[in-house]
Amino acid sequence: MAEKRADVADDIQLDMPKPQVTERAARSVNGFPMVGVVLLAFLGGALLVVLGIVLAANDNQGAGVSMIIVGGLLVLAAPVLAGGLTPVAPGEARVVQFLGRYTGTLRSHGLQWVNPISVRSAVSTRIRNHETGVAKVNDADGNPIEIAAVVVWKVEDTAQATFEVDDFVEFVSIQSETAVRHIANSYPYDAHQEQRASLRDNTQDVAEQLCTEIAARVASAGVTVIESRITHLAYAPEIAQAMLRRQQAGAVVAARKRIVEGAVGMVEMALDRLAEQDVVDLDEERKAAMVSNLMVVLVGDRDTQPVVNTGSLYQ
Numbered sequence: 001m002a003e004k005r006a007d008v009a010d011d012i013q014l015d016m017p018k019p020q021v022t023e024r025a026a027r028s029v030n031g032f033p034m035v036g037v038v039l040l041a042f043l044g045g046a047l048l049v050v051l052g053i054v055l056a057a058n059d060n061q062g063a064g065v066s067m068i069i070v071g072g073l074l075v076l077a078a079p080v081l082a083g084g085l086t087p088v089a090p091g092e093a094r095v096v097q098f099l100g101r102y103t104g105t106l107r108s109h110g111l112q113w114v115n116p117i118s119v120r121s122a123v124s125t126r127i128r129n130h131e132t133g134v135a136k137v138n139d140a141d142g143n144p145i146e147i148a149a150v151v152v153w154k155v156e157d158t159a160q161a162t163f164e165v166d167d168f169v170e171f172v173s174i175q176s177e178t179a180v181r182h183i184a185n186s187y188p189y190d191a192h193q194e195q196r197a198s199l200r201d202n203t204q205d206v207a208e209q210l211c212t213e214i215a216a217r218v219a220s221a222g223v224t225v226i227e228s229r230i231t232h233l234a235y236a237p238e239i240a241q242a243m244l245r246r247q248q249a250g251a252v253v254a255a256r257k258r259i260v261e262g263a264v265g266m267v268e269m270a271l272d273r274l275a276e277q278d279v280v281d282l283d284e285e286r287k288a289a290m291v292s293n294l295m296v297v298l299v300g301d302r303d304t305q306p307v308v309n310t311g312s313l314y315q
Contacts, residue, residue, distance in 0.1 A: 016216075016217075016219065016220040017220060018220075019157075019159075019160045019164055019220060019222075020163065020164070021102055021159045021160065021163050021164075022157060022159055022160065023105050023157045023158050023159040023160070023222070024104050024105065024159070025104050025105065025107070026094075026096040026103055026104025026105055026106050026114060027103070027104060027114070028086075028106055028108070028112040028113060028114050029112070029113045029114075030110075030111070030112070030113070031085050031086070031087075031110070031111030031112050031113045032111055034081065034084070034085060034113040035085065035111075037081060038078050038081045038082045038085075039078075041074045041075075041077055041078040041081065042074070042075055042078035044071075044074055045070075045071040045072065045073070045074025045075035045076075045077070045078065046071065046075055047071065048067045048068070048070055048071025048074065049067070049068050049071035049072060049075065050071075051064075051067050051071075052064040052065065052066070052067030052068035052069075052071060053068065055067065056068070080116050081116060082116075083116035083117075084113045084114050084115060084116035084118075085111060085112075085113055086106060086111070086112045086113065086114055086120050087110070087111050087112075088106050088107070088108060088109055088110060088111075088112055089109065090109050091124060091125055091126040092122055092123070092124055092125060092126075093105050093106060093107050093122075093123050093124075093125050093155075093158045094106040094112075094120045094121065094122055094123070095120065095121045095123055095158050095159065095162045096114055096115075096118050096119070096120050097118060097119045097120075097121070098115055098117070098118040098119075102159060102163065103115075103118065105123075105158045105159060106120070107125075121162060123155060123158045123161060123162060124155065125154060125155050125158070126154065127152060127153075127154045127226065128152070128153055128154060129150060129151070129152055130150070130151045130153065130172060130173055130176055131148065131149075131150045131151075131231065132148050132149050132150075132151070132173075132176050132177045132180050133148060133177070134146050134147070134148045134232055135147055135148065135177060135180060135181055135184070136236055137181050137184045137185060138184075138185065139184055139185065139187060139188050139189045139199065140185065140186060140187055140188045141188045141189070143188075143189055143235065143236075144235070144236035144238065145184060145189050145199075145233070145234065145235055145236060146232060146233070146234045146235070146236055147180060147181075147184045147199070147230060147232060147233050148180070148230070148231050148232035148233075149176070149180045149210060149228055149229060149230045149231055149232075150228065150229055150231050151172070151176045151214055151225060151227075151228045152225070152226040152227040152228070153172060153214075153218070153223050153224065153225050153226060154223070154224055154226065155168065155222060155223055155224075156222055156223065156224040157222030158222065159222065160220065160221055160222030161221055161222040161223065164220055164221055164222065165220075165221045168221045168222070168223060171218065171221050171223075172218050172221070172223055175214065175217040175218050176214050176217075176218075176228075178217065179210060179213040179214045179217055180210065180230075182213065183199075183206060183209060183210050183213065184199065186209075187199045187202075187206060189233070189235065199230070199233055200233065203230065206230065207227075207228060207229050207230065210228045210230070211225055211227060211228040214228055267291050271291075
């Protein structure tokens with residue numbers, strides 16, 4: 001089984017491109033003091049405009065015009081500064097870009113202030129579930145089966161998730177389904193041979209292998225896979241009935257084997273006890289007859305009918 005897992009692991013060595021950009025912290029300022037600056041600029045600018053109008057009306061046009069211009073600029077600057085205020089919720093990050101260049105990621109919760117003309121994209125860093133659809137594939141033995149899995153994942157590197165792939169959610173979805181299909185092709189549904197791993201009998205090993213493969217496929221998108229499990233596993237409908245009969249036949253053979261092993265042990269114990277206690281002296285022919293009778297009684301699937309022999313053992 002270890003050799004089988006090693007073979008499958010060798011098959012998932014993916015030559016993914018190296019990331020062109022990795023996450024780093026963006027330069028920011030606490031947003032609450034900046035709220036005060038914005039209000040001060042707006043109210044101060046409005047006050048200067050009013051005072052400038054008053055001075056201009058009192059024949060002091062030079063000072064009045066200057067105050068109106070300065071006040072107007074402050075009033076116009078207030079909404080520009082307010083545009084840099086960026087709220088960051090828990091479980092969320094903001095990817096900051098300035099003129100098309102990545103400048104960093106905001107991860108600190110609360111109100112932050114960054115360059116107001118930068119572009120800020122929200123990326124969820126919460127844990128997510130993705131359940132693949134039921135896929136119909138062939139297992140390692142060529143039998144058609146149906147399989148589905150659930151993947152628990154989260155964004156670890158927001159820069160890679162934003163810039164390395166077009167849509168990291170769709171990327172995780174497609175790569176997860178690809179990994180599920182590959183794992184299904186690598187293992188048989190049921191192990192009919194000893195020391196062979198199968199999808200049905202080695203669920204823990206298969207889940208670990210699936211998690212490893214999905215993680216390798218989505219690592220370039222800055223995604224971390226927490227866990228993956230197979231949620232649906234069955235033979236395809238066209239062969240389900242035949243495989244059910246095969247499983248039933250295997251169960252019957254296994255049960256018969258266990259019954260025969262127990263019966264042989266009981267017969268052997270009976271002969272040994274008779275010989276030890278010298279209850280009766282049996283020759284080889286009598287032992288053979290006794291063994292035959294005991295095996296019929298112990299192995300038969302129907303109740304036996306006792307026959308009382310009033311003569312000798314040979315009649």
